[in-house]
Amino acid sequence: MDAPTIGRIRSAGALFVSLMLFWIMLNGSLASDVLIVGVVASVVIAFLHRDGLSIFAEARFTPASVVATFGYIGYFLKELVKSNLHIAAVVLDPALPVRPGIVRVHTRLRSRTGRLLLANSITLTPGTLTVEMEDEWFYVHWVTMEAADQEEATRQIVAGFESYLEVMYG
Template structure:
């Protein structure tokens, strides 16, 4: 019940930001829409996300944002270099890396972060293994691959989500 109430308030706030007015008709419309959405989609909303309101987690989340943006920028320059290079220097393949993260939300964020960072794209996540398409494979050793791809994000995500 608390979870549904939390979702309802969150959706209502987002609605009010989108319409950018606090007149009675807008609020009534927002309440109706938020109520319908909570009713329909509450089950697929991950419950563990309410834990993120803890101040320490928020702090690490804010630390994670610039780190993440730095990797995104690097990955874009990397791809732009490969795209415009006359010979297209790629050595692609799908590698298998392990994650120690347990929660579903943390794994989702890890997979998304891997996709947006240099030369890697998450193809699938089965149990503890992530299958990652890597544009320029530098090693055939799973340990090294895990260290290069996963570790830089895992240490932050562990603090944020677990």
């Protein structure tokens, strides 16, 4: 088999596994009728979306990437709380000290899933919002802009998440 076919099979398989996990968690049961419905639905959806992305597609399964995954989740939750408090302070301040701007940042990530997760992480932490993606460039709206310079903005917005995602997805 050629490489694209293998890639498609791997991607569809990864999608099937994620769908089945979701289905079982949602039902909270391993009864055979539940499983049969889940398998049929997951196979059909995985087949229809065999070129699509799923969180396990393109992921690396090495001990280092498992460690990085937990590190990523921890770092993400920390950033989420920190930036929510930051935005809360801005909103409550009578002077409304916003300094918005759209800056350009660069990512070293190569895989599509890695970039997707990076853009999502940037967007999920309030204060930064990915507006547009062009290859390895992200355009990020920043409520309290601290640096217009591309390298400094990249360091502040991207670097933290990227170091984990790089190990997980490359």
